[in-house]
Structures are given as C-alpha cells and as structure tokens.
Amino acid sequence: MDVFHNEKALNKRLTITDVAQALGISKTTVSRAISGKGRVGEDTRHRVLKFIEENDYKPNVIAKGLAQQRTYNIALIIPGDCNLVDMPFFQNSMQGICQEASDKDYDVMLVTITQNDYSNLERMISNNKVDGVILSRSLVKDRAIDYLEKQNMPFVLMGTSLDKDILQVDNDHQTGCCKMVEKLINNGICKIGLIGGNSAFVVNRLRLQGYKDAFKASQNLFDERLIFNECTTREKVEKAVKKLMDKEVECIVCMDDEICMSVLQFATKLRMSIPQNIQVVSFYDSSLLMNNKPAVTSLVFDDRQLGKYTCSVLLKHIHGEEVRKKTLLGYEIALRESTKTF
Amino acid sequence: MDVFHNEKALNKRLTITDVAQALGISKTTVSRAISGKGRVGEDTRHRVLKFIEENDYKPNVIAKGLAQQRTYNIALIIPGDCNLVDMPFFQNSMQGICQEASDKDYDVMLVTITQNDYSNLERMISNNKVDGVILSRSLVKDRAIDYLEKQNMPFVLMGTSLDKDILQVDNDHQTGCCKMVEKLINNGICKIGLIGGNSAFVVNRLRLQGYKDAFKASQNLFDERLIFNECTTREKVEKAVKKLMDKEVECIVCMDDEICMSVLQFATKLRMSIPQNIQVVSFYDSSLLMNNKPAVTSLVFDDRQLGKYTCSVLLKHIHGEEVRKKTLLGYEIALRESTKTF
DNA sequence: CTGAAAGCGCTTACAG
C-alpha cells in the first residue's frame, strides 16, 4: 500500500533558554527585552533583538499564553446552516477579522453552530482555547449569547441585537435603508413594494424599519399591503412579485440579494424590462448581483471593514480597554441602471 | 460615553492539583486516570472519573499541549480571493472538517492566503499554533505547499495535486465527469460542447480530462472546437454559448455552477428552452442551482463527507498512523429535467 | 498500582 509517514522535524526550534545561554544573560532579561515590559539596558536589548532576528527565534505563543493565562486566540462563530446570500458577507468579514487578528498576533478559531446545537462552542470554551468570541449574524433570540454571558466570556456581536447591553458592531442598515427609500421618493417614485425575508433575523427587522422610516420622514404614508415578509423561498418571492405587479408598483425593493436575484430572473421570464416596466432595488449589494445587467441600484457596505473593526473591538475589550457598546458603520447608496434615479 | 468593562470571571476553574488534593492522591494518578495511559487501580480510576464528572473538571488543553509538545489545533487554509462558486463547497467541507476535528478534540484555525501572500500561514506556523494543516483547492503551482514542505509541517490537500508525493483527498472529478458524459453519449447525445473555467486550478484540468476520456471510451472522437476553456467572466461564457449554438450542439456541459448559471440566464434571454432547444449539464451541483427550473442534470458530491474524511486523514497522519497517500471519494450522477436522458 | 520530581517554554513578583 502506498503510505506516508510523518517524520518529526529534527531541527528543534530555539527556546528562550537557548537565547539566554548564547548571550550569557538570564531568561528574565531576554523575556523583558522582547516583550518591552520592565527595564532592560539599551545595549542589552539591542543585543537580544539582533540575536533573535539573526537566528530566527520566535517565542512559543502557547507557553507564553499558559504563563499569562491567555491563549491569543479568538473564536469566530458562524452558523452551520447559513444560505447563499450570507456567504459573500461571511467571506468578506472573515477576511477583515483574520487581518486584524493577525496584525495583533491573534489567531482565529472557527466554530460552527446551529440554532439548536452550540456544543462545538461549549467544547472550545470549556477547553480554554480562546480569549474571546465573535458572533456573526444574530437571531432575535440567541441561545449562544445566553451561554457566553453565563460563561463570562468576552464576546462581541457582528450584527445588531435588540439587547442594548451586548457589545455590538454593525453596518447601519436601518439608516441606509431609510435614506435609500427616501432617495426613491425624492425622485418621484412613490409606489414602492418591499419583499423581505425571515424576520427572525434582526437585520431584516432593521431593514423593514428603515423602509417605514423613509415614508414617515417624507410625510408619505406607506401601504402595508405593499410589504411582503417571510419570502424565504423562490416561490414565495414570485408570488409576491405577481401581487406587486397587480398593484402596479413602480419599484420593488428587495431586502437582500437572494430575493433580488429571484425577482430579476422572474422579471426576465415575464419579459418585463428593467427599469422601463419595473424598477428594482436591493438593500444589500453582494457579488451575487455583481454581473447583472442592468446593474442594480443598492446599498453597499464594506463588510471587510466591518470584520476588521469588530475584531479590534473584541481585542480591546479583552485587554480591558474601554470600548463603545454599540458601533454603526457607514454605507453608500449606489444608484444604477435598475432605477430611474439621478 | 457608553462603555463596557471586561470583568474577569471570578470563578476559577478547577485544576488537576485541585482534583488530586480533593481526592488525596497525586496529580500523576489523576492524569493517568483521565488519559488512560499507564496503570491505575480500577477503583481509583472510578473515583477520579466520578469526581471530575460531578465537579465539571476539564483539563486545560493548552497546558496539556505544552507538556506534550502539541497544540490540538489544525489550520484550515482558504483562499482569500475565492469566488461565489467555491462558497457552497467551502461551507460544506468546513462543516465536515469542524465536526471531525471536534470529535477528536481538536480545533480548527482559520487562515486566509492569496496566490502571492501566505504570510498569515507563516505567522501561524512560526507561532507554533497548529499541529497540521488542511489546504483546500489547489493551483497547479502552489507556493504554500512548498512552504509547508520546507517547514516539515504535516498537511493534507483537500483536492488533487499533480505531485503524487502529496497527501491528498478529493472527490473523483475525473471519473465522475467521464461517466456523466458517457451517460449522455449512451443516450444518443453526441454533439456535446464544454464550457470550462480557469485551468490554473487542478480540478478544472481533471474535469476536462474526464470529458475527453468519455469520448475515448465510447470510440467517439471529440471535437476540439466544441471546447471552450478559460471562460472566467460572464461575457466569455456568453460568447462561448453563442458559438456552440452556431455549431448546433445538442448539449452544453458546464464545468462548474457559476458557468452553468450564466448559461441558464443567457438561454432564458435568448428564449431557448431547456431541454427542448438545448440541453444543459453541470459538472458540479451546488446550492447555486438548487432552485432552478428545470432542475439541472449534474454530478453531485458529498462535500461535507470530503471535509470529514480529509480531516481524519490529517489527524491520523499527525498521530503517526499510516495513511493512504491519495484517496478519491465517490460521486453520484443526478439526471434531471435539463437533459433528455433516462 | 502510585508518587515525587523534572520538564514543556514562557512570565513575573521579589530581591538585589
């Protein structure tokens, strides 16, 4: 049989003891020179730094962690049951998180959980493997959050929670959606339908609220009958589109890209042209729609930045620095060919 | 300002010393009772096990790792620049990896790299944070692989490498594609076009080879002019579709789902109906196409299983067990409405 | 079958 053996590396890595011996000083001094904590003579420090540079010494982070009672790891929790529309978001925010963590010499552990099973999270935490946790996406009622609080584990939510006591960072969906719809109204587009997804997710509630806010702000009354929520399947979306067409809306606003994709495909099938016959807007601009023709007017968020910022908040929190409880990041409105706007 | 302080948990966790003291035995014995290594009296073992169960003692994996010179972490490397089509694959295989790791009490660290920058990988490895690495997806020429070999770091590729010396686990793309095309040919469909993506990825080369194998196996000659590779943009795909239409192919085989989606949308635009006017097949069945009507005939792979198996191979390798150098996992052919097959 | 002791590679009061 074609097999493979794991020959352990023979070239043992340098330890702090090696460095100390080579330089004829104590481990204590080496440690201090490297960490920058405690006094060390200028020239001693330089000798140490030069030596470890030349001999490629890297401190063992595990040992350091054990001595300091930390791990230099954070966990990123992602839902094991997420769907397509979330993926570009996860991909981009993950990049940001990894980058920020890396910059601060932390590493990111991956944990998947589902609504009913967060045993993976429990394992990781009871194994002492992480100093903090980033939760992404959140349900209105989130059991993982309860668990983290009980464990006294530092965590930050990348998203919005109704619970104001939770440390959270999110894109400003509500304001973004509001401003977007206002823009439409200011362009004389008043009959605007909304197709939304699962309202168990906080983000979808915020988007809906933004939509409503816009009408309030412009003294317009919105028509409840133009709102279709819980359109979680293609069939439901198509049904909603049909009804909105019957009501002769000028524009359909889609809460997310997956809904938007379904709307676009259905419109093509119905031979409705965009924006002549019907205008289309998405509340979220992901790569899913990137290549569509005509390009779709939408809100654009910087997910990578969101991840980076969320991670930096968690790290500060872990280090005992003060952080703002809730941070909302900006958005852009991209007017494109799918609407008759200017 | 609304701020948040990190109050360290006051309830210190039990250590092995606490357990030993409580039971009036030595740490050594406790350790042995838990690990199962070394002799311990039956009743002593039971007392220990009962105590830790009742008092919820969990060994500190970090300390254990330090003593044993291991970390109980593995790294999963994912490309920072992957596109939509890869995401369902990553999501599913990641689940499998996390599950298997979890079952064996390992954790998964996330590392993103790009073709030109694997500094995150370097950091993690030189920080001693992992015992092994899973590489996903592979380029024909992969710099990360060279690095891992030089570092003598155990790794396995979830994918196929042209280099036979690399530990690898993959879906059997080549055979799958071959059998799929043979199926078409056996159904009397002979004029079959192929639209493929970036051939810098090994998987795309395998799929092409599978396509060719099928013609060889059935004594048919394939027509090089019906093969369009490097269709990495929607425009290129549409151009290829047009040319294939001109050549009056009966069926278009798409190397991946993203290509397939473009083909389907373009067909809708051209008012070609499927399968009446043109038949369509995909070499990969992801959630991208899940809801399409008509459903698309395609190969289906169990990515979750792939991840699980890959992880188990890595873990065995780390533990010094013998493993097969190359493992190919099965596939299914799903005949659906997009082809006139039976 | 059990334990005292040394060790994994760091950090950090404490003392000088």
Add this chain to the structure above:
DNA sequence: CTGAAAGCGCTTACAG
C-alpha cells in the same frame, strides 16, 4: 538594570 526562583497546568520517565 539584572537574575534566581516560583509558577502557569499539565505529562512522563524513574523509582518504589
């Protein structure tokens, strides 16, 4: 400014 020593929470020869 520097060092000896104790400690982080485990494992594992070695000895009995």
